[in-house]
Amino acid sequence: MHKVLIVDDSPTILASMVGILGGAGYITVKAMHAEDALAQVQAGLRPALVITDYHMPGMHGVQLIQELRKLTQTRFTPMLVLTTESQQEKRDEARKAGATGWLVKPVQADKLLQVVKQVAPSLQAIAA
Amino acid sequence: MHTAAPAILKIEMKTLLISGGAGCVIGVLPLILGAAQPVHLVIAAASAVCGGLVTRALQRPAVPLPSAVPLGHQSATAASDEAAWHASQSAASRPAEGAPDVAAQGVARNVAQDLADLEPFFSVTREQLRSIVGQTEGAASAIMASLEALSAAQNRSAVCINDTRERIVGVAEQSDTALHTLARSLGTYLDGRLRETRAERSAVDAAAAQMRGLDTLIVSLEKVGASTRMLALNANIEASRAGIHGAGFKVIARELQDLAQASQTAMAEARLQVTNVQRTIGQVLTIDHGADGTRTEQERLQALMTELDSIAQTTTEVLLGMVRNDFSEIATLTGAVGNEVLSVFGQVQFQDVVRQQIEAIDESNAMLETCLDGFRQSLSGDEPEAPVRPAAILESARSRYVTQIQHRVDAQALGQATAHADAPDIELF
Numbered sequence: 001m002h003k004v005l006i007v008d009d010s011p012t013i014l015a016s017m018v019g020i021l022g023g024a025g026y027i028t029v030k031a032m033h034a035e036d037a038l039a040q041v042q043a044g045l046r047p048a049l050v051i052t053d054y055h056m057p058g059m060h061g062v063q064l065i066q067e068l069r070k071l072t073q074t075r076f077t078p079m080l081v082l083t084t085e086s087q088q089e090k091r092d093e094a095r096k097a098g099a100t101g102w103l104v105k106p107v108q109a110d111k112l113l114q115v116v117k118q119v120a121p122s123l124q125a126i127a128a
Numbered sequence: 129m130h131t132a133a134p135a136i137l138k139i140e141m142k143t144l145l146i147s148g149g150a151g152c153v154i155g156v157l158p159l160i161l162g163a164a165q166p167v168h169l170v171i172a173a174a175s176a177v178c179g180g181l182v183t184r185a186l187q188r189p190a191v192p193l194p195s196a197v198p199l200g201h202q203s204a205t206a207a208s209d210e211a212a213w214h215a216s217q218s219a220a221s222r223p224a225e226g227a228p229d230v231a232a233q234g235v236a237r238n239v240a241q242d243l244a245d246l247e248p249f250f251s252v253t254r255e256q257l258r259s260i261v262g263q264t265e266g267a268a269s270a271i272m273a274s275l276e277a278l279s280a281a282q283n284r285s286a287v288c289i290n291d292t293r294e295r296i297v298g299v300a301e302q303s304d305t306a307l308h309t310l311a312r313s314l315g316t317y318l319d320g321r322l323r324e325t326r327a328e329r330s331a332v333d334a335a336a337a338q339m340r341g342l343d344t345l346i347v348s349l350e351k352v353g354a355s356t357r358m359l360a361l362n363a364n365i366e367a368s369r370a371g372i373h374g375a376g377f378k379v380i381a382r383e384l385q386d387l388a389q390a391s392q393t394a395m396a397e398a399r400l401q402v403t404n405v406q407r408t409i410g411q412v413l414t415i416d417h418g419a420d421g422t423r424t425e426q427e428r429l430q431a432l433m434t435e436l437d438s439i440a441q442t443t444t445e446v447l448l449g450m451v452r453n454d455f456s457e458i459a460t461l462t463g464a465v466g467n468e469v470l471s472v473f474g475q476v477q478f479q480d481v482v483r484q485q486i487e488a489i490d491e492s493n494a495m496l497e498t499c500l501d502g503f504r505q506s507l508s509g510d511e512p513e514a515p516v517r518p519a520a521i522l523e524s525a526r527s528r529y530v531t532q533i534q535h536r537v538d539a540q541a542l543g544q545a546t547a548h549a550d551a552p553d554i555e556l557f
Contacts, residue, residue, distance in 0.1 A: 023466065
């Protein structure tokens with residue numbers, strides 16, 4: 001079953017993403033920090049899409065993307081950065097690390113779902 | 129912010145009093161010795177006061193004040209400003225030789241200037257807080273609007289569902305009444321048909337009983353005929369015995385024998401006719417029932433089936449109409465509710481955005497607290513343990529900006545144009 005891995009240290013953002021994506025029929029998996037997300041993937045999780053925050057305690061979002069790109073199972077997985085960060089340098093850093101896209105918080109539900117369908121067209125919703 | 133002014137005034141008054149007092153003491157001695165007039169006392173005091181004021185003016189410290197660095201050039205001049213500010217603080221904190229009041233005045237003046245340098249930080253912080261209030265108000269309004277739309281959609285959905293339920297109940301009741309009426313009609317027909325069947329059977333039974341009665345009669349008549357033949361035979365025998373005297377009796381016997389034979393033949397014919405009549409009656413009853421009764425039954429059943437079809441068709445049409453119209457509207461309203469719920473899930477993200485801004489202001493306030501504590505130590509005559517330059521507070525706050533809103537509000541608070549245009553909120557690489 002296709003799953004979306006959501007990584008953020010904010011419980012509010014996690015609840016928001018689960019509510020939007022779950023409401024649209026997608027199965028979601030949560031991680032409160034990058035290390036936990038990386039451990040889940042190394043333990044066998046095969047996400048069809050990764051949505052990660054930038055600023056997190058410990059490893060930040062772009063570092064997580066770099067690590068996930070090294071793994072065979074997530075080398076080509078679409079990865080979006082969802083953040084409040086506004087510096088162009090960090091956006092460029094994410095692009096170089098292999099991020100698929102950059103979204104600024106707060107992101108509207110309909111726009112997020114549009115982006116998900118665009119970057120992960122093979123991701124299946126339960127309701128579909 | 130302006131406590132240095134009253135302090136300086138106190139120092140000035142103190143100087144006047146001390147100078148005046150010294151002049152009076154000097155002027156009193158010649159007066160006591162008689163070498164001077166009282167006016168000379170006044171002149172001595174005034175001279176002393178003037179001398180004191182002149183001395184004080186000449187002895188004011190020339191400590192350079194930290195200059196306000198223009199925005200956008202702080203990173204380039206931060207190190208040099210920091211060193212100059214620390215040098216000025218050190219110079220102001222070291223009392224000049226023989227002029228502790230002058231040093232205190234210098235410290236106070238520096239503190240006053242530093243407090244004035246905090247003004248940009250307060251302006252920016254005030255605007256950042258107003259922006260946060262605006263963001264929370266906007267987010268709350270958006271959430272309230274979504275909730276109101278949710279409530280309206282839910283109310284319309286509830287009304288639609290209630291109306292549909294009532295219509296379905298009405299259709300069900302109508303169908304139930306019609307089906308009950310149909311069932312009664314069918315029952316009435318079946319009762320009548322049963323009565324007819326029973327009557328026919330009674331008639332058949334009666335006819336059969338009558339035929340059996342005829343059989344019994346025929347049997348009796350056959351017995352009479354048999355007895356008659358026996359009588360004729362016996363009469364013939366006796367007539368033969370009687371000889372010539374029985375000739376007339378022999379004629380009668382022969383007549384009786386003929387009568388018995390004819391009677392037997394008639395009985396056989398009657399039996400055959402009765403049998404034929406029975407068969408005919410049965411066949412006639414069957415034929416009559418199959419012709420008229422079947423036609424009637426067919427017509428009645430056809431009428432009942434037609435009525436049943438009508439009820440089923442009406443019910444189907446009404447239910448299909450409900451599915452097309454009412455349930456379609458309910459599905460639309462349900463979709464609207466779902467969209468509003470998704471919208472609210474997205475709007476609550478403002479909490480994380482505002483949280484980061486408040487955390488940045490909280491860290492700046494911690495630096496402000498350290499800075500003010502340094503002022504307190506300076507005014508107390510102590511060397512600040514970890515002095516924080518006022519401009520550094522705003523610099524530090526700016527280094528922690530993450531959102532475009534923070535940069536924009538910062539520039540607007542100081543009446544400046546935004547350095548960079550806002551990048552798109554969504555960018556796919």
